[in-house]
Amino acid sequence: MLRYWTAGESHGKTLLALVDGFPAGLEIDTDGIDVELRRRQGGYGRGGRQKIETDRVEVLSGSWQNKTLGSPIALQVINQDYKIERLQDLERPRPGHGDLTGAIKFLGPIRAILERASARETAVRVAAGALAKQLLETFDISVIGYVVELGGIRIEPQKATLTEQRKLRDTSEIYSLNPDQDAKIKQLIDDTGEAGDTLGGIVETRIEGLPFGIGTHAQWDQKLDGKIAQAVMAVQAIKGVEIGLGFEAARRPGSKVHDPIVYDETQAKSRNLGYTRPTNNAGGLEAGMTNGQALVVRAAKKPISTLRQPLESVNLETKKTHTAQYERSDVCAVSACSVIIENVVAFEVACAFCEKFGNDNITEMQARFELFMKLARER
């Protein structure tokens, strides 16, 4: 069973992800993980902290001669901005954050909550996901994440291969698949920042190359769509998750939603076994299992909760009205969010992939993958 948890506070010593059940024999590309970490820190609209930190991953365990051992992999990202012990508590909870509710639940300081509830934690969720992507890539499964809407402006992806789309995205300061629209979006971010306000947006993740049958229909808590939804919704600031058409599927008649099944013998050796679909409205998941099509997930990120023009709040001691406290923050982190969602989705898919193909070692997994493709073609 592949699984992971994280530890660490926003201004604590370090952030950690403990990845358990990762297969043996994979060469870890730490530079590849660092690329994702740096992408998470970038995107237009970020503020001061991202200049302080240059996140780098350190593999603390689970590796020997740069190959995974099959034992737990501890991934560390050290906080350059470690200063928790010098920080004070807050008096006025910030709307949108867990400040108020956490202080009451735990009967303690707001600081105790915000340090852990902070999206800083996603650095190591990204690290874990980036590692999982390296596993998926071994099986020619490719993952891409990008922004499709920001501050209410829809950014239509340019149609292209996934490789070309990666290039488009990497030239876009917004991490969209349509860099031509960057200027318009950047202007919106600048204007919003000047007004002391913040922006949210919608990000999309697509995974190509998945075989049939990752995930299961058999028990509700094992379905892949449910697991992805959990992982995504549990990312800070996410308020909505969609698979495939998502909410739009609720608005069309069935004949315009379900993807016909067409057999194309020329593709019989490919991952879809020849069962092509003229559309992919299901987003690659039917009955909690992958269906040979690209997996498509979207997430809605609310605007950053910390406003330079703070919202109304209350001093918890005096109960007097007061604007919320301000802790340094960004105007927009939707681009970063596209990186986070891409990686957390990849991790869940890798878990279900290991559930199907085992997680002892890469050699055996690959032999089993081929075996399954053979058995599947013969069915």
Add this chain to the structure above:
Amino acid sequence: MLRYWTAGESHGKTLLALVDGFPAGLEIDTDGIDVELRRRQGGYGRGGRQKIETDRVEVLSGSWQNKTLGSPIALQVINQDYKIERLQDLERPRPGHGDLTGAIKFLGPIRAILERASARETAVRVAAGALAKQLLETFDISVIGYVVELGGIRIEPQKATLTEQRKLRDTSEIYSLNPDQDAKIKQLIDDTGEAGDTLGGIVETRIEGLPFGIGTHAQWDQKLDGKIAQAVMAVQAIKGVEIGLGFEAARRPGSKVHDPIVYDETQAKSRNLGYTRPTNNAGGLEAGMTNGQALVVRAAKKPISTLRQPLESVNLETKKTHTAQYERSDVCAVSACSVIIENVVAFEVACAFCEKFGNDNITEMQARFELFMKLARER
């Protein structure tokens, strides 16, 4: 730890939910559960099977003298339409279902998949959720589910108290909070059915009376928003989940999203401890915890996958093109879906509630609830 799993096939002998960790000392109202089961079978647009079945729950274990024992509660709903052993396998997988992908994953018959992947399973997810609601009601926590959109038509809820809204909903054949619109919706369903097509929609669940601090921010897999998203997305035919504003939150600036915190001393004894919020865009959840406001969840249900005018498919043996097989089905089950989502959300909230207040017995839970409210007011 409160948890549950289900068993049972669509045309098997029986459906079962095994609810483990349910507190002792609650009087089970089986009639109340049956009301939910019958609501799940109703709503305008259902077809033949719902007339065959009149689901009733049977409590097979975990109860004595009509009170829960603290031991596992097995809930059974017998299939009147038990005939699996007389049924044949399918040859042409139905788009939108797990037929194709499951047959390949399990290297076996389509029948093996569809019987379990069928939404018939939700009968016992509803039963488990209805039981969980009875636990929540002991703490004056109220749950309501209803339809807010069907086939693309938005049905604006009438503003009212939750009790009044329940009455509205129960007079609506659509299970909306605006029965005046029933006629229009019914016409759409009739027209669609005549065309051999199907419809989806959007349902909403609201839970009132929750205290602060159900759920936690501390580890990603323990956040309540994530758990709700998993439970909802793992319901058959769901393709999207939203909390509070959901996707709309991604489109507004932060100042129009985050809910200001206002202290109102006159409400200090109520569940929000006096911390009122002029808006509830967060849908009652901040940082994975309840914040004293109503919890609001929405789900997008795709149209029923089985069309009387079937979509294109393939005969798995011959690989020849052919329309998909047709198994008896409905035109629209969005109303039923509102019942399902209401109950699966209620179960997740009850789990997190037990995580906070314990699950040994009602007496102790109630004393702890009062204790927490007292400590919270004193914080």
Add this chain to the structure above:
Amino acid sequence: MLRYWTAGESHGKTLLALVDGFPAGLEIDTDGIDVELRRRQGGYGRGGRQKIETDRVEVLSGSWQNKTLGSPIALQVINQDYKIERLQDLERPRPGHGDLTGAIKFLGPIRAILERASARETAVRVAAGALAKQLLETFDISVIGYVVELGGIRIEPQKATLTEQRKLRDTSEIYSLNPDQDAKIKQLIDDTGEAGDTLGGIVETRIEGLPFGIGTHAQWDQKLDGKIAQAVMAVQAIKGVEIGLGFEAARRPGSKVHDPIVYDETQAKSRNLGYTRPTNNAGGLEAGMTNGQALVVRAAKKPISTLRQPLESVNLETKKTHTAQYERSDVCAVSACSVIIENVVAFEVACAFCEKFGNDNITEMQARFELFMKLARER
């Protein structure tokens, strides 16, 4: 992931095991399960209830045309002695049972505890285990359980093949591998019963045919020895668990404990790959993984807690001293215990086996098993 839970009270309607994640394509032999259920009810020294009940399993879900579907399998054993609703509460808790502690923990009646804490629940743990054994047998993995000590009398197994040992055991009324000693043991049981007392004993389970590498060393909660110990210790009345030499291993020097590794080319095609061990003091488990040798587990069962000559207790209302209440019981259930432990151990091994070889379907599992043996020989 293969897993199971149970539900049901001693005098409730029914007992249930919900087995989740069982592979598709196995022909369930319900008669074979019933044999185990009847064996659990037998053995010399049982009292009245076992004559009332003749346990039979019913498969409520997860099967079609007598083959498993890959969906959850609900196994039911109906209580012929269903009468919980007519039963009264107890006033004087019985030492050795959970009566006192459960009544306090749950702040309720003793009846609420004893009905679930009763060893009657093991009927469905046996049913689940018997199903798991059928899965293991598909891979030529054989399981046997027997009594090795009763009331302090050691019963040395006769050396023989596992098949011969099964015959020996089935001719022994004690379920030992040395029926010649039955008379002596039976006399002890009779004498003890007449004195109003009860007896315990030690049982052993052995599993042959396991390949290398079931279980893992990598995380403490995933080690097979730990999982077996949990499953066994969680059986009613078990107070000790040993693997291989067990406590005796603590008393010998290392040179007399660890099993030398000897390569025998003639066995290279067998499950041990030629790596034979002159001794099997490890009981088939090193570092939480199977090592190609027979897996050997022992459990210590305390005597039945309900004595016809009851021990001293207290009336919970009056706090007055009084002998404990007596509910019909047996003199000795060590033979039954050998059946229970055999089956619960088999289930855990099957879980770890599925973790290694997958749990989608038998066809793929078998192909993977062969693949692994091939890769292992080539390593």
Add this chain to the structure above:
Amino acid sequence: MLRYWTAGESHGKTLLALVDGFPAGLEIDTDGIDVELRRRQGGYGRGGRQKIETDRVEVLSGSWQNKTLGSPIALQVINQDYKIERLQDLERPRPGHGDLTGAIKFLGPIRAILERASARETAVRVAAGALAKQLLETFDISVIGYVVELGGIRIEPQKATLTEQRKLRDTSEIYSLNPDQDAKIKQLIDDTGEAGDTLGGIVETRIEGLPFGIGTHAQWDQKLDGKIAQAVMAVQAIKGVEIGLGFEAARRPGSKVHDPIVYDETQAKSRNLGYTRPTNNAGGLEAGMTNGQALVVRAAKKPISTLRQPLESVNLETKKTHTAQYERSDVCAVSACSVIIENVVAFEVACAFCEKFGNDNITEMQARFELFMKLARER
């Protein structure tokens, strides 16, 4: 839910325990943890490595102003002897270790297995347990671990209070409760070491001050005896676990095993609520729950697997017979084992304690503890 996992290799950079769900508001005494770490490294019979390492814990996360935050606590013990990258693979697997079986399972090097399977990992299991003990101590629950048998020599504990016993143990180089016997045991260890052999033994853990009802009887995988057995058996080199009388319970008649219940009004305010037991053969656990008596667990540790006079083994490449490889090791680590078992048992008890009393924060837990004691007395 309180839980933990570990990461790290024997000669890797670092060892980590990630403790999730630990309550907020506890002042962590890192010196107290270090005391346990140093005790784990001590005891008569240890070899070279223990002189290289002086383990110290570092709290990497989950703490602010020296108090726990309610967020995950990462505990680090750095390996002074970090050199994994300079180490070679082994050719000849060492009997008793996971070398052979792991190399086959993972189809890779022996080094990949032994580094993680090594008992070095227990350093952080001890750290996690020591933290859990600090939580238990807040509730006046005391834990002690000691050696009761070594190399076949039984060391009878001197009767004394737990505090006095701690002093006795800390004066014993063997960590027994009878330092008078140290000389004899040390002689045995010296003699064995000179012969190139190793020794095992039996350790006992006792926990005093537990209330009724920690753990549950209701589902097999939630019983506290099962959870303790898993945690203990999953410790490296453990081959047996006993609770209370353990295997001896299997040898006595019921009348000499079960602990009578006697009411003593003068103790009504103590944790046993006045329900005293003249004996404690159950070891504090009946039906998977604590019963107000001291919890008593014993574990059998096999001798260290690495012998200076190595056992017979095989070169995996050549298949030629050869003595097993020797990696630096100790003669006897039974004293250390008493520390490990003490701490892993404490962690499991703390988990079940949090399951009963919640794990949000110490303040609320303490108020609930008192509330439960009051309700329990009134039952």
